Amino acid sequence: MPDTAAPTGTLAQQRNADRELNAARLLRASAKHSFDPLTEVDWAAPVDPDHYALPAHRVTLYGTPLWDRLDERQRAQLSVHQLASTTAAGIWFELVLMEGLVRHVYANDLTTGHAQYALTEVADECRHSTMFARYIAATGYPSARPTRRAERLGRLHMFLNDTTMTFAGAIFVEEFTDAMQREMIRDESLQPLARSVARIHVVEEARHIGYAKPELERRWARMTPARRALFRHALAHLARQSVAEIVHPRVYSLAGLDPAEARRAAAANPHWKQARVDWSRKAVDFFSDLGIITPATTRRWQRASLLP
Ligand SMILES: [Fe+2]
Ligand SMILES: [Fe+2]
8 A cells, every 4th residue: 555644745845854854863762772682681580479560559450359369479470470461462562563664664765764763663673572572481471472352453454554553553552551661660679570671662662652653643634534533433442452452361360260250350440440541641642632532432442441
């Protein structure tokens, strides 16, 4: 599909100049602050089974009767498995994003900074997914595979080849992850390995957000009202499905709990709802300001616990 964001005329020239300026800034920042997680992270350090990987109040079952049934070590393990599951969802999303970025480059001229930065971001995401997979293996969590439902959604996204949705989805997932990981970095009581991974990811993802936001703004400004209406619903669906993917039911069976009962408890848990609302806030504010979340779709975001 041709790059529909490539406009013509004076305003278009100005937009392309802005796009190039932003790309130059991002390329400079990438040259200065990029990390090789294979050497930057101490993978050989022992993992303490009593360390939480996420703050306790961010674990899906915190404050429920099921939580009371677990001892401290089991709660810490549950937090580690929840983070491993979220990390597996991160790999799923990064692979879909990389595919979208490569297609974006394919539709553009690689002598532009804009296209060169897209490839730089792909290189970042390659390192992230490898780092995430290593983290999952280090925790003993059994798989980095997404659920069948997520795998199908990813294939549908690749088939539809909607670059604007790729950027919007990236903003949602990257802001959500950023908020979660910043909490992990601030909390010194958490597992050091999880915090090292979070630190590298937060630094590099800030650039990705800075790339996707103006690109989505440019594309949204050029979209027809009919397409905007469809896009609002499609993005709400994508956000809901992405967040549903972050806690695989196996995290509960690994804790010796009944997955169906635990999922019901998590769904009704106000602490877990608050976590999702807090982590979604920056993306939701951005989409609301742009007019992508409007009263027409507010209920959908609320039902997914991404809006209060
Ligand atoms: Fe990433
Ligand atoms: Fe990213």
